[in-house]
Amino acid sequence: MNPVIELLKSHRSIRKFTDRKISHELLLELIQAGQSAATSSHVQAYSVIHVTTPAKREKIAELAGGQDYIATCSDFLVFCADMKRPTEASERTGANVVRGMTEQLLVASVDTALMAQNVAIAAESEGLGICYIGGIRNNPQAVSDLLQLPEHVYPVFGMCLGYPAHEPDIKPRLPVEAILKEDHYSDDREQVEVFDDTMHSYYQQRSSGKKDANWSRNLTPLFDTKLRPHMRDFLVERGFEMK
Amino acid sequence: MNPVIELLKSHRSIRKFTDRKISHELLLELIQAGQSAATSSHVQAYSVIHVTTPAKREKIAELAGGQDYIATCSDFLVFCADMKRPTEASERTGANVVRGMTEQLLVASVDTALMAQNVAIAAESEGLGICYIGGIRNNPQAVSDLLQLPEHVYPVFGMCLGYPAHEPDIKPRLPVEAILKEDHYSDDREQVEVFDDTMHSYYQQRSSGKKDANWSRNLTPLFDTKLRPHMRDFLVERGFEMK
The missing domain is CATH 3.40.109.10 (NADH Oxidase)
Structure with missing residues (x-):
């Protein structure tokens, strides 16, 4: 690198x-x-x-x-x-x-x-x-x-x-395989699940096991109401x- | 630098x-x-x-x-x-x-x-x-x-x-004084004129004096019709x- x-x-x-x-x-x-x-x-x-x-x-x-x-x-x-x-x-x-x-x-x-x-x-x-x-x-x-x-x-x-x-x-990012798609758009639900686990571990580690969050759940406030x-x-x- | x-x-x-x-x-x-x-x-x-x-x-x-x-x-x-x-x-x-x-x-x-x-x-x-x-x-x-x-x-x-x-x-860029404004928006017409001269010289030099263009005039196709x-x-x- x-x-x-x-x-x-x-x-x-x-x-x-x-x-x-x-x-x-x-x-x-x-x-x-x-x-x-x-x-x-x-x-x-x-x-x-x-x-x-x-x-x-x-x-x-x-x-x-x-x-x-x-x-x-x-x-x-x-x-x-x-x-x-x-x-x-x-x-x-x-x-x-x-x-x-x-x-x-x-x-x-x-x-x-x-x-x-x-x-x-x-x-x-x-x-x-x-x-x-x-x-x-x-x-x-x-x-x-x-x-x-x-x-x-x-x-x-x-x-x-x-x-x-x-x-x-x-802060971790989504697996590169979710972002980079070959020749056409393809589903990335599997990688999102992997990433949810990554983020869950990340939050657990930083909060001594107290923060039970992941990426998908953290998105709620962005989408559950009319944003700005x-x-x-x-x-x-x-x-x-x-x- | x-x-x-x-x-x-x-x-x-x-x-x-x-x-x-x-x-x-x-x-x-x-x-x-x-x-x-x-x-x-x-x-x-x-x-x-x-x-x-x-x-x-x-x-x-x-x-x-x-x-x-x-x-x-x-x-x-x-x-x-x-x-x-x-x-x-x-x-x-x-x-x-x-x-x-x-x-x-x-x-x-x-x-x-x-x-x-x-x-x-x-x-x-x-x-x-x-x-x-x-x-x-x-x-x-x-x-x-x-x-x-x-x-x-x-x-x-x-x-x-x-x-x-x-x-x-x-390619030259606008004078930094046009872009960076102190505390509030301010007029930059003067710097645009300076930049038009810069771009005119740039095009003249690259075209052996043939290209009579500047920044402001080059913008015409972007704005004179409904863009995309x-x-x-x-x-x-x-x-x-x-x-």
Whole structure:
């Protein structure tokens, strides 16, 4: 295993950080490494808000459901899908511009994710720890207001960065045989059962036998109610109309 | 700059490959490196179809708009957002399951992109070249039929992998000052103008002064008509109803 693959495989989310701060030079380096990721038709449909005001970070921590590390990590970034910049640039050349297509939502969201994952890896290569914060989608309108996001920009997720103050276990993943399928989609129920056993042992070991959970059962809160039911109206309001 | 950041910054899309094949062991290693990426609530909402039948690869090359390298690269992967596995696993535990939420489309698409970007970096760390293929969304239903994708699974993008037979220039990116914004969204029109000049020089230099293009003007085909207008109905048909 080469050192880069080793680094990728050692990922875990970090939620406790030392007081050491990331230098601004390093932060710029991480963002530029992010920008080197592939981008659909060179559109670069993303912006990153570096949230520096403590009060804003505390507010976002609260809006994301009480995730304190948003306020306490060295740097907190909000990755936004940004169709404002490219559509307005196109318009200024005199082109007719159609907005609000479903495809544009996908392009911008995927572009943002590819870019962010490069930032995460660059950060980890420098000994930093990171944690993605999907919880900003709990209250995406309030987050957008706080960051003064204009139309055609939406916050996809946040990211905490800092020097790690703990070293959590690496969480197992589904067997590769479930994920990688040869030539066509195939059933993976058997591998899911194997994985449920893996996760059951993992939780048992970490809780001295107290946590009786597995992967399938842990998914309940994700699916048993309407997950973030405001997202559709929020995106439409932002100009991502999913036409 | 550390070697990992150097690797990230040296990314370019590779579309010409030598005849050398990627070993199956290495392919598995790349996918496992992919799986180590962060995943929303541990849901791992993705599957990867390794397309091995030559006729299928030729068909996909055609469906993606005549991208021959899909057929000629060592390995071609289709990255799919997969909500079938987790929702069915949850259902088997007796949980009530709600499908088709907009948020679920975002979670699965972002999960897939983070995972794929790790695969891309792992591949590049092994001296391979890669090219994302968004063009599979030109005819996503035909691609889905070909790969026998079930409901609640949709193909987000493809990826060509192989040993590079060319070394294209690294394409410039927007100034970091346009992307990284302090504390709130801010206008970046000035940086876009700088970047238009950068891209103009880049195209002039590569075409011996013949290509009179810049970033803003190149965006026209992305926005002047309804981009992939079938995507909405396709996703709804797949079970991603964007409720």
